[in-house]
Amino acid sequence: MTQVDFIHVQKFLSGVDYPATKDQLLEHGKRQGADKQAMEALKRLPEKEYDGPNAVSKALAGS
Template sequence: MADINPIHLQKALKGASYPATKDSLVATAKDNGADDEVMTFLNDLPDREFGGPNGVTKEISSDS
């Protein structure tokens, strides 16, 4: 997961309403036309609620 570009991730999550579940983040990214790398990252997230964009971004380094 560590290879994900945080800028691409945040662009994919533009407009997300927080707190957000993994499923809602995946749906937002899909609606925003996220690339396969971002979609794979989001699909691999733990099933929990994220309080904001920083919580999602922290997952990039937590799995490395």
């Protein structure tokens, strides 16, 4: 995933209370109106708890 894609996903994760699980990130993205591209990226995240946006960025870069 490119930096631009990550910024696109983060736009829909604004306001997330970290730490957050993959399921919490998916639910928040859905509530924020995340588009298909962003939701697909979030679905590729490993099942774990993320302590902040940087952790999500690193996980997305590896997916």
